[in-house]
Amino acid sequence: MAMHTPLKQTYNYAFLDEGSKKEIRRATLKAVAIPGYQVPFASREMPIGRGWGTGGLQLTLSLIGDGDTLKVIDQGNDDSVNAVSIKKLVQACTNVAVTTDAEQATLIQSRHRIPEVPIRADQILVFQVPIPEPLRFVEPKEKKSKHLHAEMDYSGIWLRLYEDIVKWGKISIGADYPALAHKRYIFAPSPIPRYDLPKLHQAEGLFLFGAGREKKIYAIPPYTDVEPLAFDDYPFEVEHFEGCSCRLCGSTDSFLDELYDEAAGQTFYQCSDTGYCRKCRERGAQHGK
Amino acid sequence: MTDTKSFHEVHDTRRVYRSLLDSMARPGKLHDLSPQMNSIPNAIPLFSGTYALGRTLLDAQTTFYLETENNEAASYLELRTGSRMLAAERADYLFIETQPSVDLIRTLMQQIRIGTLLEPEKSATLIIRVRALSDSETSGITMTLSGPGIKKRRTLSADGFNPEWLRIRAARNMEYPTGCDFILISDNGQMAALPRTTMIESEAV
Known part of the structure; x- marks a missing residue:
C-alpha cells in the first residue's frame, strides 16, 4: 500500500528541473550563434554559493547525461576543494563517470585554466566565470556597458590599455586578458592566464562560459577568431x-x-x-x- | 507523461539538445535525430522532427509559430509543451513543416524577429523541414558554408529547400549581430544548423 511506503524525496536527474535546463539550453544555443556575446539567463539557486562556480555548474548540468565522462579542475587542479565538491555533487545526481584524464573526458568544467592537451571536437570545455563583462573596469553600469557592446564602442578599454603602457611600459593585465571574438565582441575569457588565451583561437573544441552570479552565458564556437587586444608596437605576449x-x-x-x-x-x-x-x-x- | 512510446522527457530531450548544440557550433555538420524521432508514435498530428525539437526547446516561457497542413497540430504542440502559438512576428521558434510558396517565405522572413543591437539573442530560430540533407552534392541546392565553427569550408546539400529562404536570410542577416538562425531537419531525421554567422554560397544542382 502506498501509505506504508516511506516518502522518498529525490531531485530531478542532474539536479535542475527540466524547465531550468531548457532555459539554460536556449540561452546557450543563442550564445553559440553570437560568439562572445553575453546572453542573460535566469541563473538558479544552486547548492553551492554564488561565486563558487554556479554558472559553470548550471551549464554542466544542462549538458550532462549517459555516455559522458566528467573532469572538473580548479586552476588546473583535480583535487582542490571546489573541484572535488562540484564533482561529488554532479555524481550524486547523475550516473556519469568522472576522470582526472583530460583526454578521457567528454565534458570538462574548469576554473581559470585550459588543460595542456588541446580540447577535441568531441569535448566541451565549460568555464566558471566570476566577471563576464570585460568593460566592467571602464564602465561600472551594466546598462551602459551593454550599449557600448551594441555600438561596438570599445574606445574606453583601448584607452585603459594605452594608459597602462604610459604608466607601466606594458599592458599590466595578467589573467582574464580581454580578446575580440569573431571580429565583433570583446569578451572576458575568465581568469585564465594569458598562456591559455591563444588556445581559444581557431580551436577544435567548443568553449562555453557560465557566470552564475552575474547571470550570463557566452560561448566561443570551434574555428572562431579570438584576437587578444594589443597594439602593433606592444604585441600580446604569454607568460x-x-x-x-x-x-x-x-x-x-x-x-x-x-x-x-x-x-x-x-x-x-x-x-x-x-x-x-x-x-x-x-x-x-x-x-x- | 503517457503521450509517447518512449520519448523521454529528461534523456531524449538532452540527447536532442546535445545534437542541436553541436549543430549550432559546427554549422552544416549533419546529426542524426532518427533514434529520438523513431521513439515518437506515428499517430501524432506533427512531423516527428517538430515534436522532438519542440519538446526540447519549448515551454511556457516561449512562443512558437507553426506552418502545417494539419489543423490539430498547433494545439497539440501547445498542449505537449505548454508553449503558445503566436503570429510569426512574435514567435521565438518557427516550425515550417510544409513547402511554402515563395510569397509566403517572403512574408514570413520579413515578419520574423531578428533581435536588436542591444539584444541580438531576442531573435527567431527557424526550424525548416526539408526532404533530404547530405554533406555531398546530391539533388536540390548545394551550399558552401564558411564562418565560425567551420574549418575553411563545408558543403551541405538540401533537397526540398527553397532557395528563397537563403536569399531573404542574407538580407535579414545583413547587420550582424542581429539576424535569425536556421535549423534544417529532413524527413528521415538528419539535422544541420545555419546560425547567423554562417556565410552561404549556394547553387542549384
Missing part, C-alpha cells in the same frame, strides 16, 4: 618559463605554478595542470626514467 621545469614530472613546456618552500627558503615550479603532470610522470616511469 614564459625559461629555464624552469616541473619538479615532479620535469616538463618544460607546460604552464608552471611558482611555489615557495619557507623552511628551505627555496622557490620551485610545478605543473598547474595536475592531470597532465600525472600522465607525464606515468609515461616517464614506463620509459624507465
